[in-house]
Each structure stands twice: as structure tokens, then as C-alpha cells.
Amino acid sequence: MPDVRGAFADAARAREQDxxxxxxxxxxxxxxxxxxLRGACRKAVWGRRRLDAIEVEISDVVARHGVRGLDTPAxxxxxxxxxxxxxxxIHLVVDEVSADSTSRTGLLRALRYPTGDGVPLAPPIDTLGDERRWTDKDLYPHDPTAADVKQDSVGDCYLVATMGAIANANPxxxxxxxxFDDQTGTFGVTLWDGHEWKHIDxxxxxxxxxxxxxxxxxxxxGRPDAALWPAVLESAYAKLKYPGRDLADALGNDVGIGQGGxxxxxxxxxxxNRGTVINPESVWFTNQHIDQAISGALADHQPVTISTTPQGTPLTQSHVYVVEGISGTGSxxxxxxxxxxxxxxxxxxxxxxxxxxxxLGDLIGSGLPGPLGTHPMSCVNIGSLG
Known part of the structure; x- marks a missing residue:
């Protein structure tokens, strides 16, 4: 069909494009x-869980010490x-959730639907956050380190701490x-699925x-120039563990990697490989020397993490940390x-x-394994990078 030309046709095309x-x-x-809205919901759920965890800590202390333990001045x-x-x-959790809510409320109030008649579109499509094309130049502003990693709303400390430990040991x-594939714009990530190395886009x-x-x-x-690699690895891990699921669900704290691990x-x-896992509860009747194992691994540029129990103190309960150094010996x-x-x-x-x-002695704790002892640290995980 020949092109329709003329002022009316041009006006119709302009209206169609608009x-x-x-x-x-x-x-x-x-x-x-x-x-x-989904982000606000996730943050609220995170806050609820943190408050529930604090309640459990308080109840646990009261249950273990009882009223008698509180009768003395000390x-x-x-x-x-x-x-x-x-x-x-509690105040920090409430403040963080409140700040998140305020930020998202401001975003929603700024949203405007296009109305035509010469009214500017607000917000323009190219200001809504997904217009940036990420490349390999965004991956590493410097050699990877644990400081590049920042866990926020996804409950995957076990993953992000391990990522940080590996980055420190061998960037x-x-x-x-x-x-990175410049033609497709995808990042190819290689992860072990338990049987073989698997390529994940x-x-x-x-x-x-x-x-x-x-x-x-x-x-x-608020750091647009930060390292991209943690986001890429976390996304790949979520896709590895929950293949076929929407990534939003795979990252979730209800059905995804945010459930914990x-x-x-x-x-x-x-x-x-899983590396070496040391159980501190059994140290008292074995020949394991945790101090030597940690110092030797760090000297050999191997990643080391520690995980805490629900008791946690002096650290956060049920959490994973990157081990960055050790000095001294023994407990x-x-x-x-x-x-x-x-x-x-x-x-x-x-x-x-x-x-x-x-x-270290405060992390190992004391007493028999199980409820008869006090063991803030549940395990030490030492990797083997070869």
C-alpha cells in the first residue's frame, strides 16, 4: 500500500506516535x-523478622537466667x-523501615501518568532506573574485595559473606x-551446581x-559507581538455586535464597567444593586448633567465614561473617x-x-555440645581455591 501523505496523514501519525x-x-x-509497593512490603517483612528475632533473644535470656539471676545487683x-x-x-530497625517507607512514598508521589495535550510526561521513561546499560567496565572499579559487598534486604548473609571472603583471598x-558478552549485553557466570560447572546468563x-x-x-x-560484580553473582546464584523461577521470587525471603542457607x-x-567445616562445639574433645586453622588459611590466601548460632552474642545471631584477620594464639x-x-x-x-x-574463646564458648553448653559460633568454613 502506498504511503498516505499530506497534513492530515502527518498529524495522524504524530498522534499515533504520541x-x-x-x-x-x-x-x-x-x-x-x-x-x-513490593519493595516496601519486603522491607516491612524484614523489619518484622528482625523484631521477632530480638524478642526471641530477650525471651531466651530470661528463660536461661530466670528471675533468680536478676535478683542480685550485678x-x-x-x-x-x-x-x-x-x-x-529496636530503634534502628524501626528507623530503617521508616526511612525506607518515606523514601518510597516520595517516589510514588512523584509519579505522574501522561495526559497528553502538551503536558510533559513525568517521570520520563529514561529516568526510571533501567535505562543504564551495564558492561564489563562496571564490574570492577578496582580489584574485588569484601568491602564491595553490602547485604540489605535479601537474607543471604551465607552467600554474600562467602563472596566477600573469596574476593579478599583471591580477587x-x-x-x-x-x-561479559558485549553483543547480547549479558553476563555469563560459571557456578558449580553440585555435579558440574554450569553457565548461567x-x-x-x-x-x-x-x-x-x-x-x-x-x-x-546511592553509589552508582559501585562495583557491579556482587549483584551479578547474587543474581546468578539465585538462578542456579531456583531455575525457571522469576528472579524476584528467587531472591525472595519467603521462597528464594533470602530464606537463609x-x-x-x-x-x-x-x-x-565446600572446603573444610570446623564445628567449634567439638573442639574441647578433639585436636582441632581453630586459631591455627584460621591463621594458616588466611596466610595461604584461602577464604574463611564464621557462622553464628541463635545465641549469637557477642555477635549477631544466626549470621555469617567474613574473617579478615587473626592475631595471637589459642583462646x-x-x-x-x-x-x-x-x-x-x-x-x-x-x-x-x-x-x-x-x-576467639568468646566465639567458641564453653561446655558440652548442645543446650548444655554456650557456643556463639556454629562453624568455621575454610575454602580451598586450589
Missing amino acids: LAQRLATAVEVDRVFVEA GARQFQAFLATKARE QWIKDRIH VTQADIGTDIRHNGASWLDN YAKDAMEALTG DAVVTLRNPWETNAGTPIDTPEALVTVR
Whole structure:
């Protein structure tokens, strides 16, 4: 059919293009609106779980010590200090959820649907966050380190701490896991699925999903020039563990990798083996020397993480940390740990710094395995990069 020409035809085409643009913008605004609501819901669930965990800690202390333990002046002071720490944790959780809610409310109030008649489209499509094309130049502003990792809303400390430990031990190992295809814009990630090395494609859309879900990078924390590799690896791990699922679900705290897991499984996926797992509860009747195992591994450039029990104290309960150093020997050795939250505010140690030092003996605890003993540290995971 020959082209229709003339002023009326040109006007019709212009109106058609304008309508298509407004419809596309409306769809994008809808997506941003839905993602904002989902993000607020995820943050609220995270806050609820943190508050529930604090309640469990308080109940556990009361149950273990009972009223009699609080009758003495020393016991009462200790309990008051404990409650003061928990109160600070509660305030921090509430403040974080409130700040997230305020931020998302501002975003929703700024949304405008296109109305035509010369009214500017607001917000324009190219300001809604997914227009950036990520490349290999975004992966590593510098050699990978544990400081590139920032755990936010996804409950996968076991993964992100392991990623950080490997980055510290051998940055090239991280680089070798990821390859960028400039033609397709996808990042090819190689992970071990328990039987063989598997190639997993992480798309531009996947990266956007990870960032919107407050994933493992600093990119969702107001740092657009931060390293991209944590978001790529986290997305690939989620796709490995939940193949065929929507990435948003695979990252979730209800059905995805955010439900929690074990550092040894993350170590296996990233390195091809689970490494060595040391159970501190059995140290008292075995010949294991945790101080020597940790110092030897770090000297040999091997990744090391520690996981805590539900007791947790002096660290956060049921959490995983990167081991960055150790000095001294035996139970008096001092271990330097990095919290993948990149802060320890609101934790039993309560400092805004990411790094903390803890006496090894305080982590190992004392007594028999199980409820008859006190064991803040559940395991030490030492990788083997070959």
C-alpha cells in the first residue's frame, strides 16, 4: 500500500506516535509503582523478622537466667545493659523501615501518568532506573574485595559473606567467574551446581531486579559507581538455586535464597567444593586448633567465614561473617570480622564500623555440645581455591 501523505496523514501519525509514547510511559510508571509497593512490603517483612528475632533473644535470656539471676545487683545491671542494647536495636530497625517507607512514598508521589495535550510526561521513561546499560567496565572499579559487598534486604548473609571472603583471598577468582558478552549485553557466570560447572546468563533486566530488591551491591545505596560484580553473582546464584523461577521470587525471603542457607553451600557453588567445616562445639574433645586453622588459611590466601548460632552474642545471631584477620594464639587469639551489612550498628557490639574484633574463646564458648553448653559460633568454613 502506498504511503498516505499530506497534513492530515502527518498529524495522524504524530498522534499515533504520541499515544504509543504515552502508553509506554504509563506501563513503565505502573511497573515502578508495583516495584515500590513490593519493595516496601519486603522491607516491612524484614523489619518484622528482625523484631521477632530480638524478642526471641530477650525471651531466651530470661528463660536461661530466670528471675533468680536478676535478683542480685550485678545480675540486674547486666540485664539492664542487655535490654538497653536491645532497645537500640529496636530503634534502628524501626528507623530503617521508616526511612525506607518515606523514601518510597516520595517516589510514588512523584509519579505522574501522561495526559497528553502538551503536558510533559513525568517521570520520563529514561529516568526510571533501567535505562543504564551495564558492561564489563562496571564490574570492577578496582580489584574485588569484601568491602564491595553490602547485604540489605535479601537474607543471604551465607552467600554474600562467602563472596566477600573469596574476593579478599583471591580477587582473580571472582573475575574468572564472570564474562561479559558485549553483543547480547549479558553476563555469563560459571557456578558449580553440585555435579558440574554450569553457565548461567545474567541479563540487564536481572541486574535491575537485583538492585530494586536491595541486593548484595552498593548500587541500591546511592553509589552508582559501585562495583557491579556482587549483584551479578547474587543474581546468578539465585538462578542456579531456583531455575525457571522469576528472579524476584528467587531472591525472595519467603521462597528464594533470602530464606537463609549455609556458607558451605555457597562456598561449593562459587569454588567447586565446600572446603573444610570446623564445628567449634567439638573442639574441647578433639585436636582441632581453630586459631591455627584460621591463621594458616588466611596466610595461604584461602577464604574463611564464621557462622553464628541463635545465641549469637557477642555477635549477631544466626549470621555469617567474613574473617579478615587473626592475631595471637589459642583462646586469647583476636579475630577480625567483617559484617556483610557493612555496619555493626544495632548488634550486640553496636558500632557503625563494618569491622569488629572478638576474642576467639568468646566465639567458641564453653561446655558440652548442645543446650548444655554456650557456643556463639556454629562453624568455621575454610575454602580451598586450589
